[in-house]
Amino acid sequence: MTSLIFGAxxxxxxxxxxxxxxxxxxxxxHPEAAAAIINNHYVDDYLDxxxxxxxxxxxxTAVRDIHRKAHxxxxxxxxxxxxxxxxxxxx
Numbered sequence: 001m002t003s004l005i006f007g008a009x010x011x012x013x014x015x016x017x018x019x020x021x022x023x024x025x026x027x028x029x030h031p032e033a034a035a036a037i038i039n040n041h042y043v044d045d046y047l048d049x050x051x052x053x054x055x056x057x058x059x060x061t062a063v064r065d066i067h068r069k070a071h072x073x074x075x076x077x078x079x080x081x082x083x084x085x086x087x088x089x090x091x
Contacts, residue, residue: 015043022070033062046074057087064088 005011023037036059040048046063050056056079067074077090085091 012043016041018070019067019072022072023066026066026069030062030066032059033066036063037066044074053081053083056081056084060084060088 019041020038023034027034036046036048040046048056048059050059060077064074077085077088079085079090
C-alpha cells in the first residue's frame, strides 16, 4: 500500500502505527524528535511546548526531517512565536 484512505475506520490507527514506526527508526540519531513524534502526535496533529525558542526550532526541525523521510509532511504550523514560524517556513 502506498497511500492511506482518509476517512476509513482503520485510518487513524494505521497512521499512528506508521508514524511511530518511522520515529523509532530514527530514535538513535534523533531521540528528542522521536519522543516528540511518539508522545505529542495524534494522527496528523502535532502539539508541543518548549522552554526556549532554540529548543523549539531544533526539535521541530528534526520532527519535520524525520517525517519527510517517510514522505509525511506536516503543514499549517501555528505558534505564538514568529521566529519559530519563520524557521518552519510559515507566514
